[in-house]
Amino acid sequence: MAAQKRAHMLRVFQQPPEAGTPPPPPRPTEPPEATTPLPSPPHTPVQPEVAPLSASPPRTPAPTEAVSQPQYSEVPSTSTRAARGNITSAEIRSMWATYKVRDQLGTAEQCIQFAEENGLVLRSTLCSTHRTPMPIYSKGNSDLGSFCCRMGQCRTKSSVRRAKGTWFENAKLSLPHIFYLKYCYSRRFTQFNVQLEDYFGGPCLSSRTITDWCSYRREAVVIYQIDKQEHVGKIGGPGKIVQIDESKFGKRKFNKGRIVEGHWVLGMIEDGSEYLRLEVCPENVRFAEVLIPLIQKHVIEGTIIRTDYWKAYDCLSSYGYEHQKVNHSDPENPFVAPDGTHTQRIESQWRVVKSFFHKDNFNNPANFADLVVEFLWRKSILKNREHPFTKLIDAIKRTYKQK
Ligand SMILES: [Zn+2]
Structure with a gap:
């Protein structure tokens, strides 16, 4: 399932180029910061700006059946205390922190119990021949063991590793180390801090x-986030405004004869909401042939779309959208058109x-699209005052659904 989803995602991000596409003309209104390198970050892990709430280590078993209907929410509830930022000391103390991961997920037994309670692995499965529950035989300390039927000859034939088809399949590290790395990824620890804090x-x-391991976890996050976006559906609608803009990530870099020019990213945000959509432009171009299908993928027909004067957008009205433009070259007011049209909200998102991405290599074409999706996932976590570790476990549970 995960592999199929992944293949689909890659197709989305790597559509073939239009034959005979002309090179893009120079664009007078290109924002100057688009190719400017960002300042070096301090050498500390990125902390959430707000204290997360739904972060307490789960105490009650979470059966796998409960995950069949995902409950996605892209917009936080404003009625909760968390949304207002009122989090009590007791609530903060109940959240995941490095010492808790060490204390509560420091042994193989603890990790197995946690994996079972959170639906990451099965507690039991039926023998396909006898339709009876198969007991678990554990081989090693950090092994999840195997299910094996005890009935007659079945003992040898029926053995199936519990890790098969789960997120833990092919794992070479011990379970406590795997959970430690999950936690580090969720908190965006630098490599140095991962090594430093390793208990x-x-x-x-x-x-x-x-x-x-970072890439492996990101894969689950990316699949989860794309599923969630599909579940939420398109943004906009008749009478609603969506601001659209493109921006280039990464700078021109001459390295061992290779020229890396960064990536064009299309951004779409609905006025009055937090609905932000980002797409990496296939083949790294921003012609109408590339941008229009991406817009159609995310924005409902009939929406009022506001853009700058980039010519690729000129055909939007022939695709059922109401198109309004702001001329960034207008000496009178380069930011707001006389009719009030502006794209400042989407432009402010770029910063x-x-x-x-300040500490990620966004010139790396291999995983850039994944990083963009990971950004959207983290943005949503921050908005909802959730804990990234809890949400990562949730993403893995949903992506590697156990039946
Ligand atoms: Zn059997």
Whole structure:
């Protein structure tokens, strides 16, 4: 399931280019900061700006059946105390922190219990021949064990590893170390901090191991986030305004003869809501042939779309949208058109998005699209005052649904 979703996602991000597409003409209104490198960040993990609420380590078992109908919310409820920022000391103390991960997920037994309670692995499964529950045989300390039927000859034939088809399949690290790395990823620890805070002792985790596990976790997040977006559906609608703009991420870099020019990203945000959609432009161009299908994917027909004068948008009205433009070259007012049209909200998003990428290599074409989706996932967590570790467990549970 996950692999199919992943393949679909890659197709979305890597559509073939239009044949004979002309090179883009120079654009007079290009924002100057689009190709400016960002300042170096301090060498500390990124902390959520607001204290998360729904972060307490789960105490009650969460059966797998309960995850069949995802409850996605993109907009936080303003009625909760959390949304107003009123979080009590007791609530903060109930949230996940490094020492709690060490204390509560520090042994294989604790990790297995947690994985079972959170629907990451099955507690039991039926023998396909006898239709009876198969007991678990555990081989090693950090192994999830295998299900094996005890009936007659079945004992040898029926054995199935409990990790098969779960997020833990092919894991080489111990379970406590896996959960530690999950926590570090959720908190966006730097590699240095992952090594520094590692409470297992022994040799430091290698950069390669940390990077690989980071990508692995991101995959679950990306699939989860795209599912969630599909569930929420398109933004806008008749009478509603969606501001649209594109921005380039990454700077021109001459490295070992390679020229990396960054990535064009299309941004769409609905006025009066937090509905932000980002798409990496396939083949790294921003012609109408690329932008219009992306807009149609996310914005309901009939929506009022506000853009700048980039010519690729000129055909929007022939696709059923009401198109309003602001001329950034207007000497009278480059920000707001005489009719009040502006795109300042989407433009202000670029600074936020780019600051998120300050320590990631956004010139890396391999995972840039994933990073953009990860940004949207983290933005939603921050808005909802949730804890990233809890949400990561949730994303893995949904992506690797156990039946
Ligand atoms: Zn059997």
